[in-house]
Amino acid sequence: MEISIITTPFVLNVSVNCYLVKTGERYVLIDTGRKGKRSTIESEIEKAGCRRGDLQLIILTHGDFDHSANAAYLREKHDTEIAMHYDDLGMVEQGDMTWNRKKPNVLVGALFSLFIRLGESDRFTADIYLKEGDDLSEYGFDGTVLELPGHSKGSIGLLASGGELFCGDLLGNLKKPELWSIIDDPVAAATSLRKLKGRDIETVYPGHGKPFAMEELQLPDSSK
Numbered sequence: 001m002e003i004s005i006i007t008t009p010f011v012l013n014v015s016v017n018c019y020l021v022k023t024g025e026r027y028v029l030i031d032t033g034r035k036g037k038r039s040t041i042e043s044e045i046e047k048a049g050c051r052r053g054d055l056q057l058i059i060l061t062h063g064d065f066d067h068s069a070n071a072a073y074l075r076e077k078h079d080t081e082i083a084m085h086y087d088d089l090g091m092v093e094q095g096d097m098t099w100n101r102k103k104p105n106v107l108v109g110a111l112f113s114l115f116i117r118l119g120e121s122d123r124f125t126a127d128i129y130l131k132e133g134d135d136l137s138e139y140g141f142d143g144t145v146l147e148l149p150g151h152s153k154g155s156i157g158l159l160a161s162g163g164e165l166f167c168g169d170l171l172g173n174l175k176k177p178e179l180w181s182i183i184d185d186p187v188a189a190a191t192s193l194r195k196l197k198g199r200d201i202e203t204v205y206p207g208h209g210k211p212f213a214m215e216e217l218q219l220p221d222s223s224k
Contacts, residue, residue, distance in 0.1 A: 001142070001164070002022040005019060006033065006041055008037035009037070016031075018030065019205055020050060022048065023140045024140065026140030028136070028140060029057070029074065030059050030061065030158060031059075031060060033069065035119070038069075052078050057083055057128075059158065061169070063084065064091065065091075065095075065097060068084075071124060072121075084126045084154065085129065085147065086129040092118060095120065095122075101184045102184055102185065130145045130156060142161040143160035146196075149188040150183050151184060151189065152184055155169065165196070166205045167205065168207050169208065170189065172206050172209045178217070180206075197219045
């Protein structure tokens with residue numbers, strides 16, 4: 001497995017990651033970045049050697065615009081499909097990042113409605129809905145799906161057979177590996193963290209920040 005990390009600026013000192021995974025002659029793209037960095041992401045995909053017909057699947061770890069904004073565009077360009085969890089579908093179909101989340105206060109809701117959303121041309125319906133335990137080997141990714149709600153209800157992780165975990169925004173690594181700062185449901189997030197305990201995870205690839213060794217992360221007691 002070859003992993004190309006495509007990192008683009010997001011806001012302030014925070015970047016956002018996409019991961020292009022190559023196995024043999026096939027590729028899987030995990031998350032797609034935000035629209036404003038589309039040309040950079042396209043260039044990095046091409047630089048890695050991925051051409052039309054090579055990209056087997058686009059997988060979204062969740063529906064937020066900084067992870068999904070280029071999905072529809074890249075699906076058409078590479079003649080591929082988009083896979084994600086059903087519980088985040090309204091975000092990408094309606095462009096509303098508050099969909100299926102706890103209601104924010106009025107000010108936050110207004111800001112989301114005006115600025116933090118998918119434009120109409122970037123909205124889409126996924127081709128495949130993923131769930132816990134799904135095997136992705138038919139797409140060239142030797143791994144399975146983990147449901148990891150907390151940041152959003154439809155957040156998922158991808159655990160590869162070599163111990164690589166692509167965790168979306170459950171975890172981040174800006175100053176240190178930790179639970180990501182933006183969590184919609186703390187109870188669900190804690191449960192998702194406990195789910196990781198005892199699994200054969202070597203390296204974590206977060207949505208924001210640098211990859212890190214799993215041993216660097218303090219996990220809660222799985223018995224609690």
